[in-house]
Amino acid sequence: MASQKMSFRVHDVKVSISKGARILAAFALTLLPLGCHKQLQNVQSPASTGGEIRPYTGAMEEDDGQWVRATKDYANTRYSTLDQINTGNVAGLKLAWTFDTGVPRGQEAAPIVVNNTMYVVAPFPNKLFALDLTKPGAPLKWSYDPNPSRAAKGEACCDWVNRGAVYADGKIIYNTLDGFTIALDANSGKLLWRAHMADITRGETITMAPMVVHDKVFVGNSGGEYGVRGWLAALNTSDGKVAWQAYSTGPDKEVLIGSRFKPYYATDKGTDLGVKTWPPDAWRIGGGTVWGFLSYDPSSNLIYYGTANPGPWNPEVRPGDNKWTSGVFARDADTGEAVWFYQMSPHDLYDWDGVNENILLDLPWQGSTRKVLVRADRNGYMYVIDRTTGQVLSATLYVYSTTTTGVDLQTGALKHDLSKAPRTGQEIRNICPTAPGAKDWQPSSFSPKTGLLYVPHQNLCADEEAEQANYIQGTPYVGVTDRFYAGPGGNEGELMAWDPINGKKVWTVTDKYPLWSGTLATAGDLVFYGTMEGWFRAANALTGQTVWQFKTGSGIIGQPVTYRGPDGKQYVAILSGIGGWPGAVVAGDLDTRDGNAAAGWGNALSDLKNVTTPGGTLYVFALP
């Protein structure tokens, strides 16, 4: 998560910002018709940015009113056609019932809803709860305790989170922090199989939400900061046996690169690049873990996912492109064979994982329709990539950046401002975006009604200080300290509506803290999201105006979902509970006097403890 330092050159801060987005005169509208106290919010209106609202014409997966996987659909839209709750009546949205997970840690999971049952995975020790939606108050049907190894707590870098379960074929499947994939009978909670996938003694954990395609469930690892080699595995949903495992580094045969591999750019062509783009043997501990969300395109039978940053953090000890880290893989869903790869951040300098979600859309593009994936990357660029070939059609900066100057569409290369490149023993100021990137794991949504993406993200910069800040009496070493702080504007978080065709913001809502929760878009023209202070909000999908809000018991870093209950009513659900990488300041009770607590977050979030406390409660809302 953290990286290195660089030279102290304040004068050459290159401001390469997406043009329209920043010229905005921010007119602060006082929002809320709800008479709440003053908000630290700015809504910037559509007209000033040049983006467009227009309906999407591509095909979407059918919506059955359930929520069977974290991403809602295979395309990762997180869009629901339910419109019972809409801009006209959302002001009357009321709390229907709650459920406490009993674990006051970061709640990142998406509740899963299927067959009138809701499944909730709690943070470590990763109990799974099945709630009966047919009865008042949704009482507990059963729960499952995986009894994970206590040792896993020490290995997880960034709080003890879990991003949720998946339903398929009568089974509920999820991962535990101590490295197991578990399949339960969705009706009874009976254990069907349990597969040991990640080795905590080597620093591996699992936090991701698995995805099922056909008869296979996909699982990837997370890692401590040192010594982990990333992989994605496909397990048979029937028995938990590993059908294939594709590493993110190493020889082609272990990366499942073969005759079908046709990357678009020359830098990704060659034999065993997963070995050759590293110092000898460094690929064995090279990172590239797989802990984000997967997408799937049934028409091509390809899955898409991103790989995390290379390790170790210090880029000087791993000269080379460090394939296949910080990039996107397209693989055959049945065989795992790689079909293409694109590396957003070759030889990553800043801990920019490539794990952010890929949203699959069919976009009108220069007169034709292109099958694309759209991703708001950690490096600050919104990529539109042809998902059949891996060609980058556009890469547009969506945050303030001092570290890069663009993406070369001919070569695919990310262009760096090398004055901000880390160098051992030096310090560098004003690194934007910083280690958590412009956007971390928190998933975006897409509404086909507006044609807009709803992207929660950060606005952060950092100073990296050289070794004097890491004084340890008696033992000299070369280290760095990261201190994060808000970028231009003074807000650390932002929710933006993004027009993927024109590559422009349509509206944006700022927040004092990073927006670490996902978003949910609905046919009621609403976008739901949460804040670290604990507000659960609905924004008007067309304007960004807050049209409803509710203050939950703790900060929100989870994934909102919506579903149709057995009573025919639409419900909206969110887990509240501060934590995760930034929220560990609260959940882990870290000392924020230490600016580098939680690897840099202590500085940016020094007062977060004063505004929220740990929690772990599910809130479910409906119209009365």
Added chain:
Amino acid sequence: MFLRSLSIFVVLVIASGCAAMASPLRICADPDNLPFSNHSAKGLDNRIAVLVAHKLHREPVFVWARNGRGFLREQFNKNACDVLMGVPQKMRGVLTTNPYYRSAYVFATRRQEHLKIASFNDPHLNGRKIGLQALEDNLSPPSLALIRTGHAAQLVGFNSFGVHGADIVRAVADGQIGTAVIWGPLAGYFIARDHLPLKIAPVSPLVDASGVPFAFSISMAVHKNDVGLRDQLNQALTGLKPVIARVLAEYHVPTLAEDER
């Protein structure tokens, strides 16, 4: 990863029985970081600090504060104490004295193996697990050289603070790892204290290709503008040279000559 972020404030006055001293000399020291310092003031830096304070006719007062992230910013720079011990010479942000010793990272090997590993290119390193001190998120400086020479996959990180101080040398002695690269004073002290059949040799060369050194001269430090105190400390250190040498020998600190590069 956040092990050392907690700051503990306890003040221990070393009763000196000498009533007529000038104002106390406040020395920041880690409560649990042997061989350098511990809360009973039994570390080598505690001993040297007391000697220096007495030389200045001042009463040594230890301000116990965990070092690590934010320590300088939140403790020293907020004037929690006057003096730091164990500071790499010319460290930025503070004013350092002349060094009171110089040491290096060393290879520790089992005596019975009769190895003479000193270079990062030594073929005997191949196939062995190599222990390194993990300092918060970072490995110690020799990791730079070891990764460059193709030993990345063999590295094993060790916490080397407090109760874990001896873990890394014990791991070599037990054969859990093939060798380790350790900061000299730590290796010398724990090998001697636990009577381990290990030998040590400074890494060679003493500077990495990137310019990062593996040998360091260790000084005391004062606040940036406290030139007067720095000069007094320098004078005291000069006068105490033979006594300090005896303390270092007592803790089995492998030292290098000041001009050894």
